Amino acid sequence: MQPFQRLAATACPLPYANIDTDQLIPARFMKRSRAEGYGGYLLHDMRFSGDNVEISDFPLNRPRHRNAQILVARRNFGAGSSREAAVYALVDYGIRCVIAPSFGDIFASNSVNNGLLPARVDERDAETLIRLLEANDTMLIVDLMEQMISAGGLSVPFNIDPVWRMKLLNGWDDIDLTINQADAITRFRADDLSRRPWAVPRTAC
């Protein structure tokens, strides 16, 4: 996984709360293979009208925000389903960081597993950033080492779980960490079978 340390890039404001995973990628696209890339489906029904015409005043469709790698949204971003496809759509579009006051838990965890930074900011700071990006600036610097977002003279701190921060900084994959624990898993398993014999499905014994 690509490590995330510091990113200076175009940022796009999405001044909406509760952008759920059904909006991030509508269910009807999820039959497709990832190999084709999911970027085209990102926020599809917000970006395109019923007859597939771009909605010109949707923020991501504005020329100055089109190449965004950072999104700034309102509370509860990524609520809803566990579909990792929502993260694939963001990543395949080119987004590397989403800034919001709160995130759906499963979405946030999926993000980290794909090198996408979910940066949690104060609700007021999110509003400040949205206003700034609406007005003129389009660039933000997101520094994961310092846990700081900056633009021009403005600096805004953000929160992230320390474990997730380490994973992102190093581009770590959980599987590698788990394989080192093989002995502990075997020991746990043996004890557990005597502690909780009922935990094994009957017809599979």
Add this chain to the structure above:
Amino acid sequence: MAQNPSGPRTLFDKLWDSHAIVTREDGQTLLWVDRHFVHEGSFHAFNKLRERGAKVAHPHLTFGIADHYVPTRRTGHGIDTAIQNMLDQLERNTSENGVMLFGLNDPRQGIVHVVGPEQGLTLPGLLIVCGDSHTSTHGAFGAWGFGIGASEVAHVLMTQTLWQRKPKRMRITVDGTLALGVGAKDIALSIIARIGADGAQGHAVEYAGSAIRALSMEGRLTLCNLSIEAGARCGMVAPDETTIAYLRNRPFAPARDDFERAAEDWLRLRTDENAKFDREIVLDASEIAPVVTWGVSPEDALPITTAVPDPESIPDSGRATQIRDALTYMDLKPGQKLTDIRIDRVFIGSCTNSRIEDLRAAAKVLSGRKAKVPGLVSPGSSLVKQQAEAEGLDQIFKEAGLEWVESGCSMCVGMNGDIVQPGERCASTTNRNFKGRQGPGARTHLMSPAMVAAAAVSGHLADVRPLIEERS
């Protein structure tokens, strides 16, 4: 909040402790996973296994279920090739890995969160995961169920474990007695309306109180199912005699003496007196009315006796904008009475409300009445369907003018092609009223099965209570 290891523990602490394999210095804990369900959408995870040349580590602890894409009309209709491909992929991925599959033609097929409990695969004290956010449903048994993404599904397939950080603990206590016509769905929507769709984020929720104890397993499943709509990591109810009675003689549950021994362990799974929660919420059951949603988030829920909110009277400008946007999408007017909202169709189904008790509640209202709008009734599993037919419920639905179809996720998510048409308004027993959830441009109002039945016979959102009273 750190708990003293020898001090009083919550139910969640006990579940956590019994699954912790190792805890790293940074606080991340490796957990043992007892049950893993996979469905058609799990293909990303199986592809990850393939890339690594890995196999499923404990195939007998993983169960495959076809539900998200299954057609609900199985005769006389050709299956769309893309959908058939999803079903074939699941079949291939499970059989190549020695994983048991409840496939399309299995008589036990159904929605994963209905089939797990029904088969006794869901048991108290288990850690259960699935690549589906409504895995919180299984918490009804005092299990710890939560949804995971494809990377985590791949991790569980390869190792039967998962890294997690410990969530905070929240207790939601509902005391008192529910009024006639009010049920678990109304409790859940009332909670979400009160704390918000992100109100329980980062928390493991335990439901307690006399109104929760009085719920059947079906009701508890509905309640725990909707925990994720409050943003919770999981929701659970401590096992009691209701739980034990439900599980006795389930196919995959322990049998005979093993069951009795297990039941003793299960009944010990409860929060110790004086155990501390990070947050406590208390509701009075007698104050809960039948609830419907009017907007595009489950938090947009109100008692049926009230009106659509007016953004002009909301001081918080962010919230006012959100309401305005929701009203535009839903094509509603500020201040409009909820009972004046006309509907185009109804849907009874999904892992939230498609169990036998849900179908009975809807049938009771529909019996001898005609629906004024078309609608679909999709039982939660093939076994629920069989039972409903044995009780004659299918006849009631059909005579009311609704379509009685096979089980699957169906119009909850529209993946199988059962969708609400653009601009149409649907009274639905499902769990998400997100924009486009039931199809592009679809407008969804969430409510209980009895309330959907009331809406069906009225042609608009309606209070089910007078309709029930007329009968008794």
